Amino acid sequence: MRYKRIVSSLLAAGLLAAVTLTGCGAPDEETVLSKDVVKVGCKNDVPNFGLMNIDTREFEGFEIDVAREVCRRIYGDDVKVEFEAVTAKTRGPLLETGELDMVAATFTITDERKETYNFTQPYYTDHVKLMVKKSAGFTDFKSMDGKTIGVSQSATTEQSLQEAADEAGISLKFSGYSSYPEIKAALDSGRVDCFSVDGSILSGYLNDSLILLPDEFAPQEYGIAIAKRNNKLAAKADEAISEMKQDGELEKLMERWGLTQ
Template identity: 30%
Template sequence: MKKNRRIGISFALTIMMIVLVLAGCGSTAPAPGPGTDASKSNGGADSSGQAAASTLDAIKKRGKLIAGVKFDTKLFGLKDPGSGKVEGFDIDLAKALAKQILGDESKIELKEVTSKTRIPMLNNGDIDIIIATMTITEERKKEVEFTDVYFKAGQSLLVKKGSPIKSVADVKKGVKVLAVKGSTSTTNIRAKSPEATVLEFENYQEAFTALKAGQGDTLTTDNAILYGMVKQDPNYEVVGGTFTDEPYGMAIKKGDTTFASYVNDFLKSLQSNGQYEKLYEQWIGEKPTK
């Protein structure tokens, strides 16, 4: 009887030890305490969508702003193949932002983006902000945080002088329209001229080269970009006025309202101190519309 009791006690102790070992192996990390969001502990976003750490903090810690800009868009962001220098309205705004954050406009890295690559690059953390002739749309608002409007543009048409195309009403069946992949211009022209043939290119320089080579009848995008092409080659002209509103905004990673608010304050300060108007006139050639 005593022997059976000893066996029973030994068996019970063995079971207890197994339970304790299993409990200890269950997790090496403590459970989140009261008020702790589990998603924040792994660098994610909280339930409101606010980024766990602001891009602004990352820029200050890094000591450099990484801006996604165009390299192929005269007046806004165009790279000189000889010098390698990138210049334009968007570029100067990016430099002014770097100076605002870090006290030195040279503390900036300019990374090339296209209409197709800019949002993926932002979401992947390759860039801190998009400053690249990006139209604010409801669809894009689902993917990024937009700042206030910093440039008001409108879609138009570029043709060779003497072309029978004078407006979007002339873009009918048989007309070949050149546009850029991932741009709102492509969507808009298909809606306005559903019978026309739309050919898409990777960037604006490729599209303009194709137009000059006779691969299409007209090129469509925002009028501000088209005016830059006219400056490159005066044999072409912008026609038909504008048939859309294309407000440009800077784009920041979704949920980072802290950095978005900071950039909005930066834009307001540029307008109040006259620097915005100065840059606008320098690149666009006229005073900004109110």
């Protein structure tokens, strides 16, 4: 009898735990949708997209404005949006752990990434390009044969360029860095021969001693990323982007930051 009572107690406890977990799982999405403060991951090294103003100590840029407007349309005018700087390497993990509710940080949509995250429809499309020193004498992609390309860690750039190199019959070496300023510094010092990332990002680092080569590769569609567990938030964010395209708000924001295509 004592054994039966123990088994019954364990079964009851297990059932209660299951009910509790089931009950907790469902409201999570609703809790996310009723927040007063939304945490968004953004870039802090991409001029015109995401960069902290050193005077105001506030993040500024196209993606900052897009994220604010998306949050306003989802949560209402009184919502507070808190931004946190991320890199290509940190943005995914911070989203997965729940430290961030969404990420708007030049996050390229790929089939592989869609297996891990929810993405909205694209709010901006770019292409991978190449930035080199004028004095180096490079004229196009094929002239980079045997050279070292500086790329961002965990970005899609290396894969895109390697595929293009294979097609062109040239050889490339790659060196990964955690931030764009580090790649720019590596180019300036001669540790790499080329800085490669999306063209709009490179434009923010151009100066009189640098040029963009004419070649472009692999369309890069940026979407707002949201954790897989937050499907309702993802659907509402996608709806907001769709509305912004239809009512012209997205185009206005691109014009504001000189990104009209």
